[in-house]
Amino acid sequence: MTEAVTRRAAMLGAAATSGALLFAGGNARAQAKPTELRVGITTFLSGPASVFGVPARQAAELLFEEINKAGGIGGIPVRAFFVDEAPGTDHLVGEYRRLVQNEGCQIILASISSGSCLACTPLSDEMKKTTLLWDCGTQRIFEEGPHPWAFRTQGYGTPEVLAPLLYLLKHKPDFRTLAVINQDYAWGRDSWELWKAGMDAMKPGVRVVAEMFPRFGATDYSTEVTRLLAARPDVILSTSWGGDLTTLIRQSTERRLFERSLFVMPIAEASLPTLGRTMPAGHIIGARGDHWNNHPAPKDPARLKRLVDSYRAKYNEYPIYPVHHMAQAISAMQAAYAKALAAKGAGGWPNDLELANAFRGLTFDTPTSSITLREDGQGLEDQIVGLSSFNDKYPFAVPKDMILFPAAMVSAPVGQKSTDWLKTLKPDFVAQVPAPMAG
Amino acid sequence: MPSTIIEWFSDNGLLFGLALLDGLAYAALVFMVAVGLNLVFGVLRIVNVAHGSLFAIGAYTAASIGIFFASLGLPMWAGYVALVLSALLVGAVLGPLIEKLLLRRIYGHEDVLQLLVTFALFMILEDVQKLIWGVQPIMQDAPMKFLGTVDIPFGDDFIPFTAYQLFVLPGVAVATLAALAWFLRRTLTGRVIVAVTTDKEAATAMGIDAAKIMLLTFSFGAGLAALGGALASPTTSLVPGVGASTIVLSFAVVATAGLGQIEGAALTSLMIGLGRSIAVYFAPEFEVVVPYIIMVAVLLVRPQGLFGVLETRRV
Numbered sequence: 001m002t003e004a005v006t007r008r009a010a011m012l013g014a015a016a017t018s019g020a021l022l023f024a025g026g027n028a029r030a031q032a033k034p035t036e037l038r039v040g041i042t043t044f045l046s047g048p049a050s051v052f053g054v055p056a057r058q059a060a061e062l063l064f065e066e067i068n069k070a071g072g073i074g075g076i077p078v079r080a081f082f083v084d085e086a087p088g089t090d091h092l093v094g095e096y097r098r099l100v101q102n103e104g105c106q107i108i109l110a111s112i113s114s115g116s117c118l119a120c121t122p123l124s125d126e127m128k129k130t131t132l133l134w135d136c137g138t139q140r141i142f143e144e145g146p147h148p149w150a151f152r153t154q155g156y157g158t159p160e161v162l163a164p165l166l167y168l169l170k171h172k173p174d175f176r177t178l179a180v181i182n183q184d185y186a187w188g189r190d191s192w193e194l195w196k197a198g199m200d201a202m203k204p205g206v207r208v209v210a211e212m213f214p215r216f217g218a219t220d221y222s223t224e225v226t227r228l229l230a231a232r233p234d235v236i237l238s239t240s241w242g243g244d245l246t247t248l249i250r251q252s253t254e255r256r257l258f259e260r261s262l263f264v265m266p267i268a269e270a271s272l273p274t275l276g277r278t279m280p281a282g283h284i285i286g287a288r289g290d291h292w293n294n295h296p297a298p299k300d301p302a303r304l305k306r307l308v309d310s311y312r313a314k315y316n317e318y319p320i321y322p323v324h325h326m327a328q329a330i331s332a333m334q335a336a337y338a339k340a341l342a343a344k345g346a347g348g349w350p351n352d353l354e355l356a357n358a359f360r361g362l363t364f365d366t367p368t369s370s371i372t373l374r375e376d377g378q379g380l381e382d383q384i385v386g387l388s389s390f391n392d393k394y395p396f397a398v399p400k401d402m403i404l405f406p407a408a409m410v411s412a413p414v415g416q417k418s419t420d421w422l423k424t425l426k427p428d429f430v431a432q433v434p435a436p437m438a439g
Numbered sequence: 440m441p442s443t444i445i446e447w448f449s450d451n452g453l454l455f456g457l458a459l460l461d462g463l464a465y466a467a468l469v470f471m472v473a474v475g476l477n478l479v480f481g482v483l484r485i486v487n488v489a490h491g492s493l494f495a496i497g498a499y500t501a502a503s504i505g506i507f508f509a510s511l512g513l514p515m516w517a518g519y520v521a522l523v524l525s526a527l528l529v530g531a532v533l534g535p536l537i538e539k540l541l542l543r544r545i546y547g548h549e550d551v552l553q554l555l556v557t558f559a560l561f562m563i564l565e566d567v568q569k570l571i572w573g574v575q576p577i578m579q580d581a582p583m584k585f586l587g588t589v590d591i592p593f594g595d596d597f598i599p600f601t602a603y604q605l606f607v608l609p610g611v612a613v614a615t616l617a618a619l620a621w622f623l624r625r626t627l628t629g630r631v632i633v634a635v636t637t638d639k640e641a642a643t644a645m646g647i648d649a650a651k652i653m654l655l656t657f658s659f660g661a662g663l664a665a666l667g668g669a670l671a672s673p674t675t676s677l678v679p680g681v682g683a684s685t686i687v688l689s690f691a692v693v694a695t696a697g698l699g700q701i702e703g704a705a706l707t708s709l710m711i712g713l714g715r716s717i718a719v720y721f722a723p724e725f726e727v728v729v730p731y732i733i734m735v736a737v738l739l740v741r742p743q744g745l746f747g748v749l750e751t752r753r754v
Contacts, residue, residue, distance in 0.1 A: 046565065046566075046569070046679060046680075047679055047680045047683075048678050048679060048680040048681075050569070050574040050678075050679050050680075051574050051575055051576065051678055051679075053574075054569075054573075054574040055574075184727060210723075211723065212719065212723045212726075213723065213724075213726075214719075214726065214727075215684070215726070215727045217680055217681075217683075217684045218684070219671060219675040219676075219681060219684065219685070220465060220468065220671070220674060220675060222461055222464060222465070222601075222604055222674070223458070223461035223462070223465065223715070223716045223719040223720075224719055226457050226458075226460070226461050226598060226600070227454075227457075227719060227720055229598045229599065230453075230454060230457060230593060230596075230598060232596075242576065242678060243576045243675075243676040243677070243678030243680075243681070244676075246576045246578065246676035247576075247674075247675045247676045250578060250580060250674075250675075250676065251674060254580070254583060254584070254588065254601055255588060255598075255599045255600065255601065256588070256599050271576070273575075274575055274576045274578070274676070275578075278578070317575065
């Protein structure tokens with residue numbers, strides 16, 4: 001039963017679930033206004049992925065504080081209930097139920113790990129609780145069936161892999177050999193599958209000279225670096241992140257691997273402040289979105305500056321992409337509540353169905369752009385990819401020669417599985433890549 | 440068959456040589472952690488899950504001292520002082536503290552209780568690390584940069600290796616092994632430790648202060664774990680969880696070597712280091728499982744471990 005979900009079936013599914021929610025919402029009983037808006041947030045508070053999870057929690061705390069100072073949402077103060085994803089999905093499933101049933105959370109923001117999201121979305125269906133997938137990237141969530149109560153408020157694996165691939169095809173079209181070194185877990189494997197499908201379709205004949213998947217959390221890459229030095233690939237892809245990526249970059253830099261091969265690192269952004277000047281210049285870097293500190297044309301520059309400055313002032317570090325993804329989820333939540341409250345009229349408060357209906361098709365602003373949640377619940381977030389470089393403003397690498405990839409261009413259409421869609425791309429697709437941004 | 444092997448080596452001999460170099464450095468790091476764990480088990484008969492935390496704290500402390508030295512403008516070689524200081528600090532402060540406050544109360548108790556207590560300690564120390572050093576990766580590579588790289592010929596090409604990886608890591612591991620062997624066999628304190636390891640009751644009856652020996656041994660083991668972490672710190676990025684990933688491999692080494700066997704730990708680390716490196720080159724899918732395949736293979740043939748001694752058990 002591996003046949004792809006057809007576009008028509010998915011559209012029908014999305015329409016049916018939207019219709020069902022609308023219908024149910026229209027007949028729902030009145031919801032009493034709560035004394036506080038309880039928000040369950042699942043994130044990594046321990047283990048290697050806490051490099052993402054803790055900044056995200058800090059962002060939520062910072063933003064909730066600001067929201068409450070400004071009077072809350074609909075006049076109701078917002079309160080976060082954090083849950084650690086690190087103990088695993090079995091634990092998380094129990095915690096999700098606790099957040100809904102015991103703590104009375106009206107909305108859940110889940111999660112960093114794709115495995116966590118895959119565990120939480122069926123629960124959102126079962127418990128009929130709006131769940132914002134605030135950071136996880138797996139393409140499987142909305143491609144394997146409808147989840148009417150779940151909405152992803154950022155991009156996902158397919159655009160986050162395809163945009164750097166297109167950048168590479170534009171920047172160094174003559175490469176002939178490639179090696180991959182990804183972490184040995186779902187994202188490392190899935191992202192390679194996506195990349196390979198797109199690369200084989202748009203540039204057939206590239207020879208893969210090494211496929212390496214070191215243990216997740218590996219502390220030493222010296223053997224892998226030696227093998228890459230010996231193989232001399234034109235391009236090295238690594239979708240690794242956190243301590244794994246900084247170790248790989250440091251050991252590769254020390255042994256001059258960056259001088260032999262062009263690196264493509266779609267998730268480098270989060271590691272750049274840690275690496276400082278250790279990060280070599282001239283390599284392709286991505287940010288899982290468009291939220292670079294040096295974005296040349298953000299939609300709301302003042303808002304971007306405010307977020308960066310207030311985060312730095314409170315935590316003494318630059319915000320990295322999980323901070324932006326958390327901020328996006330909170331912006332989406334504010335926008336959906338505003339929409340639902342406006343529909344209810346004075347004094348009303350949306351019930352679960354009305355809240356979920358408010359998210360469908362919602363467009364909300366971020367500091368850098370606007371994101372629309374399409375009919376299957378997937379958010380359309382633009383991607384910016386560039387070459388690592390240094391300037392006087394930042395003590396770490398930032399991108400130059402940035403290309404903004406519109407979300408719709410690099411996302412699989414509704415109803416199509418990403419790998420199937422990527423296989424349909426043609427070499428001339430590269431011609432659609434926009435010119436680098438000015439500035 | 441022999442001609443096939445010769446052909447394979449003529450095709451892959453150079454790569455095999457590189458794999459051996461990588462394997463030596465990796466084996467050295469594995470040995471430095473496992474040997475402390477093995478020593479502690481041999482004397483205290485406690486499976487110390489918190490050994491990984493001592494490795495991590497040693498690494499974080501070395502990085503912090505190194506960063507502090509750099510901020511003072513001290514030369515790069517001072518990074519090596521930071522490595523030694525870190526091991527001494529953890530061994531002299533944290534080791535006695537843990538032994539006196541916690542482990543001393545659970546000697547001789549059921550294995551499950553010991554595991555639970557040391558696991559709890561591991562969890563507490565993980566949180567302590569986060570409180571002190573945060574969650575973002577910490578790096579300090581002055582000791583590695585100080586020595587630079589060495590170009591190893593590779594056909595018409597060359598492969599740069601760090602001198603730290605080629606010489607310092609294996610050198611320290613060999614020196615530690617030799618010093619430990621000498622200490623345990625040639626000094627009075629060492630012989631007393633061996634006596635307590637062999638038969639604690641008999642040793643105590645002969646007037647040996649077993650409690651003192653256990654304190655000394657645990658502190659020494661803690662120092663070795665910290666030295667392992669400190670030695671690893673210039674090459675890696677320190678993040679939460681670094682201790683957990685280390686301890687699992689260390690247990691595999693200890694089980695394969697035979698509990699309490701120093702030379703066994705060295706040989707097993709070498710087998711695991713070389714096995715893993717060769718896997719990265721020729722069968723990367725097996726890289727993660729190679730240490731455990733070696734462990735299972737050895738334990739199938741010698742259930743007591745490579746150097747372990749069969750013990751009679753009262754029933």
